[in-house]
Amino acid sequence: MKKSFQILFIAAVLFLSILSAPLIAAEKEKSILLKTPACFPLGLPGVNTSLTWVGDNLEQMSGNTLKMKVYEPGKLVAPLQVLGSVSKGAVNAGFSISGYWEGMIPGSSIFSSIPFGPEAPEFLAWMYSGNGRTLYQKMYDDAGFNVHVIPLGLFCPESAGWFVKPMNKTEDLKGLNIRFYGLGGKVLQKAGASVSLIPGGEIFPSLEKGVIDATEFSMPAIDAMMGFHKIAKYNYYPGWHQQATFFELLINKDTWNDMSPRQQNTLEILCRAATLNTLAFTESIQAKAMSVSKEKHGVTIDFLSQEILATLESAWAEVATDLSGKSPMFKEAWEDLSAFRKEYKIWGDHGFLSRAKKSE
Numbered sequence: 001m002k003k004s005f006q007i008l009f010i011a012a013v014l015f016l017s018i019l020s021a022p023l024i025a026a027e028k029e030k031s032i033l034l035k036t037p038a039c040f041p042l043g044l045p046g047v048n049t050s051l052t053w054v055g056d057n058l059e060q061m062s063g064n065t066l067k068m069k070v071y072e073p074g075k076l077v078a079p080l081q082v083l084g085s086v087s088k089g090a091v092n093a094g095f096s097i098s099g100y101w102e103g104m105i106p107g108s109s110i111f112s113s114i115p116f117g118p119e120a121p122e123f124l125a126w127m128y129s130g131n132g133r134t135l136y137q138k139m140y141d142d143a144g145f146n147v148h149v150i151p152l153g154l155f156c157p158e159s160a161g162w163f164v165k166p167m168n169k170t171e172d173l174k175g176l177n178i179r180f181y182g183l184g185g186k187v188l189q190k191a192g193a194s195v196s197l198i199p200g201g202e203i204f205p206s207l208e209k210g211v212i213d214a215t216e217f218s219m220p221a222i223d224a225m226m227g228f229h230k231i232a233k234y235n236y237y238p239g240w241h242q243q244a245t246f247f248e249l250l251i252n253k254d255t256w257n258d259m260s261p262r263q264q265n266t267l268e269i270l271c272r273a274a275t276l277n278t279l280a281f282t283e284s285i286q287a288k289a290m291s292v293s294k295e296k297h298g299v300t301i302d303f304l305s306q307e308i309l310a311t312l313e314s315a316w317a318e319v320a321t322d323l324s325g326k327s328p329m330f331k332e333a334w335e336d337l338s339a340f341r342k343e344y345k346i347w348g349d350h351g352f353l354s355r356a357k358k359s360e
Contacts, residue, residue, distance in 0.1 A: 029260045034068040034093040034251070039079035039100060042072055045221050045285060050153030050247060050278045051095045054270050062266045066259075070095070083250060087145040092255040095152065097247050099182040105143050107323045107330025109182040110337070111136045113242040115316040120154060120244040120279055122344055127151055127246065130340045135333045142329060148256040152271045153247040153278040156286060158239035159223060160304055161216040162232035164207070167304060170311045179203055179215040183319065184241025190315040200226070207231045216241070219282055220289040229297040236304050240312055
């Protein structure tokens with residue numbers, strides 16, 4: 001009986017030690033506050049399901065050892081200074097999009113959105129199960145930035161833009177004054193348009209004053225908040241330039257290395273969950289926004305012609321070739337993504353009902 005009691009006692013001690021191990025580990029971990037300036041307003045759909053959602057859940061999920069305080073654009077750091085500020089340690093984290101760093105890293109937009117695809121499932125596959133994340137980190141390392149990057153948030157497709165006049169043929173692109181983002185802007189320039197990247201707050205006044213004839217900005221639900229429908233009555237699809245858009249959480253690498261493996265894993269898992277959360281949410285809110293634009297505001301919702309899409313796709317091939325010659329980083333990422341897409345194609349062409357119908 002005495003021996004049985006000793007065995008039970010030892011088993012109970014071992015069991016309690018296993019239960020308390022995470023708490024003991026948490027006590028030994030450093031408490032870290034991530035001060036995180038955002039490049040985009042926190043109230044925007046998609047930002048509130050990615051960055052804000054992580055900030056709201058990080059403390060509890062990390063056992064109170066990680067906290068995040070998020071800041072509106074410009075409150076702590078100007079949006080276009082986020083990467084440099086995180087790298088230098090002026091702040092230890094930031095929420096942004098890789099395309100904002102084109103001026104410093106030509107071709108960096110490839111890790112946010114790519115003209116003519118991939119769509120969200122394929123982009124996710126390359127990023128998480130292909131070489132996407134490795135090359136994403138390598139881009140910042142090779143450029144000399146002291147940051148650790150984690151994908152945070154994946155948006156659904158954008159619209160192709162809002163236009164004051166109808167877009168029917170390739171000639172309509174010639175001389176068009178349009179606000180456009182990223183690699184898509186380079187494509188439109190190649191096709192003959194005059195492109196500018198006007199900050200979000202200046203787009204509506206520019207449309208109103210006739211400074212620009214057209215603009216793209218984001219998904220229909222966000223575009224509705226911008227009021228483009230009041231002036232530009234032609235809203236075209238598909239969003240050939242951004243079929244899916246990744247956003248990013250940048251962590252100062254010294255801060256990242258100070259985290260325990262458990263803390264790092266907690267942040268990684270939360271960001272991955274937020275990415276799924278954001279894709280699901282952004283997909284759920286677009287139809288209503290489009291219906292309101294059409295039925296209440298009299299917007300014409302239409303497809304770009306096959307002629308225009310073919311012209312843009314041809315221009316994109318030229319842009320990709322040009323960038324590959326100028327940027328070794330882009331060349332490496334583009335070739336890897338292209339190889340991934342070539343292998344994926346048989347599945348992409350056959351696995352989805354909508355594509356099967358197109359082939360009939």
